[in-house]
Amino acid sequence: MLLCLALHIGAVWGGALFGPKPQRWDPVPQHLAPFQTGDVSKRRGGGHGPPLNIDLSVWGRGQTELQWYGDITVGMPPRKFKLIFDTGAGMMLIADKNCTTCGSHTRYDAALSSTYSPLPGWKTLVAFGSQGGGTSGSSELQSANCTVVTDAVGMAGRSVASEFLVCDGYSSGLRIQDPDGLFGMPSTPPGNWFLANGSAPEYKHIYWHLVETGQIPGPEFAFSLVSDRPGRAGVLTLGGTDRSQYVPATLRTIPLNWPLSESRARWVVDVRGARVVVGSGSTPALLTNSSDAVTLVDTGGSTIVTPDRNTTRELYGRMSDQIQPLDDFGSWGAPCDLLDRVARDVTFTLGSADRSVDVVVKKKYLNVGEFAGRPGICQGVYTDPERAAREPINGRPAWIFGSPLLRSYYTVWDGVDRTLGFATPAHRDLS
Ligand SMILES: *[C@@H]1O[C@H](CO)[C@@H](O)[C@H](O)[C@H]1NC(C)=O
Ligand SMILES: *[C@@H]1O[C@H](CO)[C@@H](O)[C@H](O)[C@H]1NC(C)=O
Ligand SMILES: *[C@@H]1O[C@H](CO)[C@@H](O)[C@H](O)[C@H]1NC(C)=O
Ligand SMILES: *[C@@H]1O[C@H](CO)[C@@H](O)[C@H](O)[C@H]1NC(C)=O
16 A cells, blocks of 8 residues: 555555465555446346356465466457456456566467457556565565556456556566466456556456446356365356355355445455354454454455454464564464464454354464475464555454455355355365
């Protein structure tokens, strides 16, 4: 957030691209008014037919699975790109043909597409914040130099002409990851490009564009991050849910915090409390009990970001005092065997007073693997990177819940009904 405002560069909030402990910047300056909601019936779309499935793959390093991604096509004839489906981001970002720092990623070649338009042609630097921690602590700013262009973009065989970012410079985090780029799935249809001159023109997000033009049967989408068969690490369903992927009777739906979700075009819910169960059968130790906190729910995030350092200390303190900061970038950890031994489930109560759900970050996801340069020391999943969600949202302490929570549930996202649903997956994870 600070970076975005200080340098007037484009920024994305989300795109958890960089190792087990990414960090993101808030792209929406506080002074921007909430977007107009527009005609909700239009947003619901005029599409028909069954929901569409996209198979997901997962990219990980070491024992940690980090990013779930799948195919998106660009141009005519369509060319396939492997993109992270990221509810913590708004835009789509891929590498340009002339990029010299984009590693071996699939490139976009405008000359090969009959549907390409160089318009609007704006240049923007997209900043993701520093990586920090993970397999190696780093304060390096992750970013990409990009141009906004227009071409046909397809998901699950449906396509629409859309604006997106094509980049001629990728920083190291983007370069080394398996997926070619990022496909944001925000809670509201419009997003903003942040340009060097300080302006922020609006654009229609691709997913919403497909909904509103009736090509996807509805606004709802759903993630399974469970490997239910070899070669498939999950399923993204567009325009509904896939009832073979969850136990329908277990679905619990909570309201989004709509003012915050809408003003940020992100998925924000209220956090009503957090509990750590210490010892078997004991009363859960209450970590917080207030309706003050909120969380971003982010499929592109590969950790759980706490609101502040005191919360992290208190949370780990319920497990062991030996879990301590590992670097200056918000990574915490302890000897690997100790971390595995003291790991505890952490239960969060999300939603409103009359519609809440308890969700659990399971203890088996506490240990995200050995920390680079520190043999025998493993990192914990709870992190507190500087200037991430530690910036309160509208004065409220903010968490970011990424895949370590989401992978234990079938999740259902609806930006028109303004809800988020959690259900028990139908399949045991084979991974
Ligand atoms: C790459 O191509 C784009 C589009 O033609 C152009 O705007 C950009 O300046 C080029 N970048 C480099 C490094 O040549
Ligand atoms: C973006 O462009 C600036 C200015 O040319 C350059 O200093 C920077 O290294 C570039 N960043 C990336 C990630 O390509
Ligand atoms: C949390 O606070 C609320 C309101 O102050 C109270 O009703 C509730 O019992 C508390 N929950 C726990 C587990 O202490
Ligand atoms: C964090 O904890 C320290 C030490 O207990 C305390 O002095 C400080 O006020 C706390 N900060 C917040 C924001 O609660």
